[in-house]
Amino acid sequence: MIIYRKRDYEGFLCSLLLPAESRTSAFALRAFNVELAQIKDSITQKTIGLMRMQFWRKAVEDMYCDNPPHQPVAIELWKAIKRHNLTKRWLLKIIDEREKNLDDRAYRNMEELETYAENTHSALLYLTLEMLDTGIRDIHADHAASHIGKAQGIVTCLRATLYHSKRQKVFLPMDICILHGVSQEDFIRANQEKNVRDVIYNIASQAHIHLEHARSFSKNVPVKAFPAFLYTVALEDYLYKIQKVDFNVFHPSLHKKSTLLPLYLYIRSWKKKY
Structure with a gap:
């Protein structure tokens, strides 16, 4: 453990x-x-x-x-x-x-990344819901879990970009890279030009959209399900930080542990919000 x-x-x-x-x-x-x-x-x-x-x-x-x-x-x-x-x-x-x-290959498109996230991160949330209060089975909670899991998968992919690029690998969705005329070599060289940052902006925006969708169900989600969704605090924290550095995915501040995260989590838990 x-x-x-x-x-x-x-x-x-x-x-x-x-x-x-x-x-x-x-x-x-x-x-x-x-x-x-x-x-x-x-x-x-x-x-x-x-x-x-x-x-x-x-x-x-x-x-x-x-x-x-x-x-x-x-x-x-x-x-x-x-x-x-x-x-x-x-x-x-x-x-x-x-x-x-x-398979060591980039996601072909955002849909492929979202499918991976749904079948891994969202699946973990569905199982976590089953662990709460003799099992929470609620369609609104499931919808929220699906979107939060997708947001988490996208953010995880972004966060791993530096780690993978140092190993000459890039897994970011190819369709968004092509849209902005960015090659895998740009990420391997840690290029910080505007078109590279535009790729990151597009991907991060999709994660943000999923978070907003998840929160749009909050009035209908049983309060007892909320503890399963506290990971939204960490996702929100990363998305705020990456916006602050103008979507430079290689910025050192993005790879430091957030010392205030435990406090943010506790406050959100106390407020019973996700």
Whole structure:
């Protein structure tokens, strides 16, 4: 769980603000997601990545047969499944989407990035909703979760741009890059020309639109679902910061841990807003 706290610090902070009976399960779910996410960065051959994904696919199937593998994260996730009757489909969808993403190529368009985000980040939120108050099943909460997950996927892609460009890789949607006449080489060289910043502006704007959509459902979303959506605070914080530096995705300020984030999260939690 220490690795999870390091690799998903914001998710860890958000999980701390969940009701006590959901917290341990949320930690297990986030740790499971981190296990899958780090496979891509830790392999040199796709075959090895596929084998690890298959391990987790079989592990999930075995968990639902009450026979989890002797692996710390798997055992904790199995307990969460038993405690909250979590939907197996969402766990398998996350694995399937992470497996597809082992291919080292840019997203063809924004829709492809949003599909990836829906099947990973939104799926995590659907599962988190199932952990709250004996399971929140509400169409408005699901709509909000879908949009928040998409916003999170887009922001995660933006935040990883510097990390990937240093490794000669670019995953930003190609259709938006082509629209502004920007090549992958521009990002690898950390070009900060206006057309490069325009690409980032377009992508960040899409994340902002999803956040606004999610909040448009807030009057109809059960209040007990709100703790699942606190990640909006971290997304809002990043989008504000990137606007402040005129959409220069390489600016050093974007890669520092936000010291005030725990306070912002607590205030939003106290106000029962997302």
